[in-house]
Amino acid sequence: MDEKRFEQLLLSVQKPGRYSGGEINSVIKDKNKVDVRFAFCFPDTYEIGMSHLGMKILYSLFNEREDIWCERCFAPWIDFEKVMRENGIELFGLESREPIKNFDFIGFTLQYELSFSNVVNMLDLAKVPIKAKERTALSPLVVAGGPCACNAEPLADIVDIFFLGEGEKVDLEVIDLYKSFKEKNGSKQDFLRAAAKIEGVYVPSLYDVSYNDDGTVKSVTPKANAPKAVRKRVEKNLDDTYYPEKFVVPYIEIVHDRAVQEIFRGCIRGCRFCQAGYIYRPVREKSIDTINRQAKALCENRGYDEISLSSLSTSDYRNIEPLLNELISWTEKDGISLSLPSLRIDNFSDELLEKISGVRKSGLTFAPEAGTQRLRDVINKNITEQEIISTCRTAFKGGYTAVKLYFMMGLPTETDEDIKGIADLAQKIVDEYYSLPEKPKGKAVNVSISVSNFVPKPFTPFEFWPQITREEMVRRQQYLKECIHSRKIIFNYHENRTSFLEGVFARGDRKLGEVIIKAHEKGCKFDGWDECFDLDKWLEAFKECGINPEFYANRMREYTEVFPWDHLDYAISKDFLIKQNELAKKAQTTEHCRKKCALCGANVFGEGVCFEKR
Amino acid sequence: MKNVRLFYKKGGRMRFISHLDITRFMARIIKRAKLPVWFTEGFNPHPYITFALPLSLGHISEYDIMDIRLCDDDYDIEKLPETLNAICPDGIRFFKAAEPKLKTAFVAFAQFEIEFDDKGELLKPLSDFLKSESIEVSKKTKKGDIKTFDVKPKIKDFSLNENGNTVLKITLPAGSEENINPELILTAFFGSGVTNYSCYTVTRKSILDKDLNLFE
Numbered sequence: 001m002d003e004k005r006f007e008q009l010l011l012s013v014q015k016p017g018r019y020s021g022g023e024i025n026s027v028i029k030d031k032n033k034v035d036v037r038f039a040f041c042f043p044d045t046y047e048i049g050m051s052h053l054g055m056k057i058l059y060s061l062f063n064e065r066e067d068i069w070c071e072r073c074f075a076p077w078i079d080f081e082k083v084m085r086e087n088g089i090e091l092f093g094l095e096s097r098e099p100i101k102n103f104d105f106i107g108f109t110l111q112y113e114l115s116f117s118n119v120v121n122m123l124d125l126a127k128v129p130i131k132a133k134e135r136t137a138l139s140p141l142v143v144a145g146g147p148c149a150c151n152a153e154p155l156a157d158i159v160d161i162f163f164l165g166e167g168e169k170v171d172l173e174v175i176d177l178y179k180s181f182k183e184k185n186g187s188k189q190d191f192l193r194a195a196a197k198i199e200g201v202y203v204p205s206l207y208d209v210s211y212n213d214d215g216t217v218k219s220v221t222p223k224a225n226a227p228k229a230v231r232k233r234v235e236k237n238l239d240d241t242y243y244p245e246k247f248v249v250p251y252i253e254i255v256h257d258r259a260v261q262e263i264f265r266g267c268i269r270g271c272r273f274c275q276a277g278y279i280y281r282p283v284r285e286k287s288i289d290t291i292n293r294q295a296k297a298l299c300e301n302r303g304y305d306e307i308s309l310s311s312l313s314t315s316d317y318r319n320i321e322p323l324l325n326e327l328i329s330w331t332e333k334d335g336i337s338l339s340l341p342s343l344r345i346d347n348f349s350d351e352l353l354e355k356i357s358g359v360r361k362s363g364l365t366f367a368p369e370a371g372t373q374r375l376r377d378v379i380n381k382n383i384t385e386q387e388i389i390s391t392c393r394t395a396f397k398g399g400y401t402a403v404k405l406y407f408m409m410g411l412p413t414e415t416d417e418d419i420k421g422i423a424d425l426a427q428k429i430v431d432e433y434y435s436l437p438e439k440p441k442g443k444a445v446n447v448s449i450s451v452s453n454f455v456p457k458p459f460t461p462f463e464f465w466p467q468i469t470r471e472e473m474v475r476r477q478q479y480l481k482e483c484i485h486s487r488k489i490i491f492n493y494h495e496n497r498t499s500f501l502e503g504v505f506a507r508g509d510r511k512l513g514e515v516i517i518k519a520h521e522k523g524c525k526f527d528g529w530d531e532c533f534d535l536d537k538w539l540e541a542f543k544e545c546g547i548n549p550e551f552y553a554n555r556m557r558e559y560t561e562v563f564p565w566d567h568l569d570y571a572i573s574k575d576f577l578i579k580q581n582e583l584a585k586k587a588q589t590t591e592h593c594r595k596k597c598a599l600c601g602a603n604v605f606g607e608g609v610c611f612e613k614r
Numbered sequence: 615m616k617n618v619r620l621f622y623k624k625g626g627r628m629r630f631i632s633h634l635d636i637t638r639f640m641a642r643i644i645k646r647a648k649l650p651v652w653f654t655e656g657f658n659p660h661p662y663i664t665f666a667l668p669l670s671l672g673h674i675s676e677y678d679i680m681d682i683r684l685c686d687d688d689y690d691i692e693k694l695p696e697t698l699n700a701i702c703p704d705g706i707r708f709f710k711a712a713e714p715k716l717k718t719a720f721v722a723f724a725q726f727e728i729e730f731d732d733k734g735e736l737l738k739p740l741s742d743f744l745k746s747e748s749i750e751v752s753k754k755t756k757k758g759d760i761k762t763f764d765v766k767p768k769i770k771d772f773s774l775n776e777n778g779n780t781v782l783k784i785t786l787p788a789g790s791e792e793n794i795n796p797e798l799i800l801t802a803f804f805g806s807g808v809t810n811y812s813c814y815t816v817t818r819k820s821i822l823d824k825d826l827n828l829f830e
């Protein structure tokens with residue numbers, strides 16, 4: 001399509017800036033001078049994808065190499081998709097505006113299950129055959145990574161290669177292998193077999209899955225010398241791991257428009273519902289020097305006025321106070337505000353708190369996740385009511401009037417008493433406020449509770465549990481509503497239909513691939529967006545494929561069952577998960593990695609928290 | 615304190631960036647260039663920047679104006695375009711920095727050049743259309759209802775040419791008092807049913823004061 005016509009069409013959509021490219025620090029290369037072209041696809045909107053750290057890292061890492069040109073690609077919003085389809089525009093890379101179907105790699109990052117239909121839709125828009133076996137040529141290869149690769153089975157018939165774990169090394173190794181095959185005109189089949197030998201590479205077509213009569217997996221058998229289990233890759237030393245000095249600076253407003261500095265990977269806590277807490281183990285920290293140097297470079301190159309530290313449970317960084325003091329020593333001078341997204345406020349000095357904008361702006365936030373101490377012990381969330389109340393008290397005295405609490409509903413062993421506990425806790429905070437003589441004068445307190453639906457995920461101690469049914473979600477939400485008596489408490493809850501679909505795919509198997517394709521044909525896309533999500537279409541698709549979604553979401557699994565993800569080795573032993581689940585049933589907690597090793601299995605990498613002195 | 619007027623062109627992929635996004639972008643560029651800019655006071659200080667005349671999304675501009683305020687009176691402003699261009703994408707090119715001659719409130723007209731993708735086919739019908747006694751156009755008011763009015767008396771000047779394609783040059787009221795977007799007229803033209811739709815590109819060539827002198 002000629003440039004002029006294309007640009008005219010762009011002007012007919014809502015936010016052309018999503019598709020125009022040309023941002024500062026975006027990379028343009030001479031296509032005749034590169035050997036490998038890579039389309040880095042984020043299966044959601046530009047605004048969401050551009051806020052994502054993993055994409056920024058890999059985009060820069062790939063483009064550092066002279067022989068690779070990596071471009072970005074996002075899911076076009078409904079209005080532009082229509083324009084594309086009507087005018088025969090194929091999905092293109094933002095930088096070159098050339099169709100990605102002619103690229104060597106089409107790589108997706110899988111951040112959430114609800115983006116699966118967008119993966120299929122994007123392949124369709126690219127005019128690339130959706131099923132892996134229909135793509136017989138060596139390229140384009142469809143590859144995928146990200147947290148959902150840990151149970152990628154629903155996409156097993158669609159994706160050629162999954163990257164398990166952290167991508168910095170394995171991606172480049174696969175690209176190099178590909179280059180050698182491209183040079184000698186090798187076949188896709190041979191390439192995939194060779195790639196499967198690289199640690200962290202999962203080639204789903206090299207595994208045969210058989211099923212029992214009841215629909216559960218009977219066995220997964222590797223072919224062609226593929227490994228029996230594929231182990232995830234981790235970066236051993238984060239101080240030596242590549243980190244970009246500059247990010248692409250978007251023109252249009254995105255979700256998080258700021259410099260992001262990673263400080264560690266993994267999480268020591270072991271909350272039993274949290275997949276991220278297990279699949280990114282073990283905890284590995286960057287040194288203060290590294291963080292300081294990288295953060296400085298980012299601010300230098302970006303002109304941003306905010307830098308955000310990124311990690312799970314940020315305050316678990318061992319030297320957090322010295323780190324913050326070091327950063328504040330120059331950010332303050334340069335007019336850059338520092339923010340910490342996930343923070344436990346309890347262990348900070350007031351003086352330090354004052355300086356951190358994220359805390360100042362967003363008010364008080366807690367994630368007790370469950371309403372009673374018993375259930376918090378079940379999920380191993382070690383935060384007590386007393387801690388919450390006393391932190392609130394201090395904050396109220398300091399002039400705060402708003403508190404935000406995050407909970408989950410449908411956790412294993414949850415009863416109505418636990419639900420009521422959510423309302424009770426919120427009420428206690430309200431009462432605490434009014435009992436304080438020093439409360440801010442003339443102001444009302446505001447306690448908001450946000451309740452999401454628990455989704456059992458692979459590689460967590462709760463991977464065996466059923467998700468509660470949609471009817472039960474509605475009942476519990478209703479019950480909670482009845483338990484709230486104060487107008488000072490605002491109750492927000494999460495839609496049950498999307499949670500259900502997420503629950504199906506989180507622990508899905510290969511049979512779901514057909515369903516995703518069928519749902520795509522019915523027009524499903526952007527399932528994470530209320531205005532697009534249509535559960536009825538999904539249910540039709542399940543029905544037409546003869547698949548009962550409740551089998552995946554709402555069924556209790558035995559310890560002996562073979563799971564669709566059992567051949568993916570995230571270095572979390574099943575014995576450990578079973579033991580944790582048994583402790584959970586008895587409401588017994590487990591100490592975090594720094595207090596005592598719980599022998600999860602992540603020490604096989606020979607690095608990180610497992611080897612710190614306790 | 616020293617007021618500085620920066621003149622720049624906007625085109626290429628920057629065409630697709632709205633005025634609001636351009637404001638944020640410019641603030642960032644200024645910050646990145648480490649210019650000694652004056653910051654607004656108040657709760658959320660930001661560099662003081664004003665634009666003479668917002669540009670519609672999709673239009674190219676060969677004459678855009680942005681004012682900043684520098685704290686350092688001795689700052690050599692001649693180098694400013696070069697400094698800023700070094701960190702700007704190709705779509706933004708600064709070509710001049712000078713002390714403002716008029717306040718931005720004195721912007722009165724803008725001159726546009728519109729090139730159609732029509733192989734000259736529109737030359738005649740467009741000329742007839744623009745020469746008609748009155749040209750009814752509709753505009754959404756701020757309140758959201760549609761207002762219809764005759765735009766003909768407001769057209770200060772126009773000329774038509776052909777270079778293989780039809781090219782229209784037109785001068786229209788611009789600024790805070792009255793502002794007419796050339797697209798209004800084009801929409802009316804294509805809506806009149808005398809021709810088929812054709813793609814076109816709108817370029818703002820200049821900004822003028824009330825005496826039709828270049829606004830500087």
Ligand code: SF4
Binds near residue numbers: 609610611
């Ligand atoms: S092996 Fe021990 S210290 Fe290492 S991540 Fe697992 S529980 Fe934590």
